Amino acid sequence: MGELPTFLSSGERARLFPVLADTSREGRATSIFLACLANVREFADELLSSVGRGIGITSKVSAYTEICFNNSTGKIKFRPDGLIVVETGRSNWSALIESKIGNAELSRDQIESYLKLARENGINAVITISNQHATSSADHPVKIDGKLLGKAALYHWSWMDILTTADLLLTNGRVQDREQKIMLNEFRRFLSHDSTGVKGFDRMPAEWPKLIADLGTGAQITAQSEILTSVVRAWHLELRDLSLILSRQIGVPVSVKLSKQEARHPEERLKNDCTAFCNSHCLSALLMIPEAAVDIEITVDVRSRTLAAGAKLLAPKDRKSTSARLNWLLRQISEVPAQDAYVRVHWPYRGYTQYPLSELRQTLERVTTEHPDSTPMALEVLTVKRTERRFTQVSNFVEDIERLVPNFYGSVGSKLKAWQPPAPGIRPERNESADVSTEGISEDAEEAVAEFSDPPEDEPSKKKFWF
Structure with a gap:
């Protein structure tokens, strides 16, 4: 079994089958989770890597519940639900665990108490677990006094x-x-059962219908608005949950495309998206899916109350006409239902024009006569939904987004293939009978110099370059 860490007076190894009261859903879920973490190396490595502590081949992971400490300053009001210890050679890393399940939410006082306890006992981190959502493991859903985050990190x-x-x-x-x-x-089976109390992000905040109503009446929305900030923060949480849903459906890790600055600093991302909303009245994001031809773009237009999912491809450069480039795309989406589907044709220096997919399938004449002197640089296919009253409802809005995006990826995004230039062939003058040795290439160069130096008699002499 091994010895307890020196700073504990008592504790139990996390059990896969804990003996607890029927009412202790939280304690049961925590014990089972920690037991799996301690015994499934790949599981531990994946999760602990997200908090900056990947495990090596020689690392040993231990997990405890019902822990009590030897020493602490002052009276302990709360007791952590668990402890993780990672031993690698002579170095140790440890983290306190506090978990909630169902509708229970984390308490700021409780978390701050554990941060002090961690600091007093040389524990490296406090990790909380709940149905509250965050954009990353470092973006905590509860705001904590920054002075407490010195020696012990919070995840x-x-x-x-x-x-x-x-x-x-x-x-x-x-x-x-x-x-x-x-x-x-x-x-996995245990956590996915309804009785366990695990749930995803399922509702926007109360400020959501208020924001929509304010825009409808022409109210001025500023980037510093508390209503807007609350909505955009919830939008980020919904995007995280949507990424997890798609990850489970596709079987690969889906993520939101962010700049390095925004990934490191969630508040910077929040500020940027609030400013962007004030300019466009839209919530938007790009989802990155490994091996997919393109990112999936999601746009929520609050003023027009529409939801859209789209994917944009660069037009094939080996097709010279507008109709040839459009047919290249239409062949890829030949089985996509035309209802609510549109194609945007992006022109050089002229923005884009949008057409119903059903119209393009019948004739391309309208598009080809739109800009006869130009050809599309990119082609975008998208699904646009107007959800009427459901758009303003905090739960139904989330349901509709989480239905639209996976359906779009399944029927459109996963079918698209990016254009690739053909492999280069052998130049006619360098075929198998040609001399491509250094001597042969040198002779070709000399002939070219002579040709450039002696222009035809009917062509005026141009400035020559002397080497």
């Missing part, structure tokens, strides 16, 4: 983060040991 996993991690590991066959694979699969 957060949603239960959906944990479930998705387990699902992807199993889907992609990354767990090697048979017994560990069975254990992780049972944990």
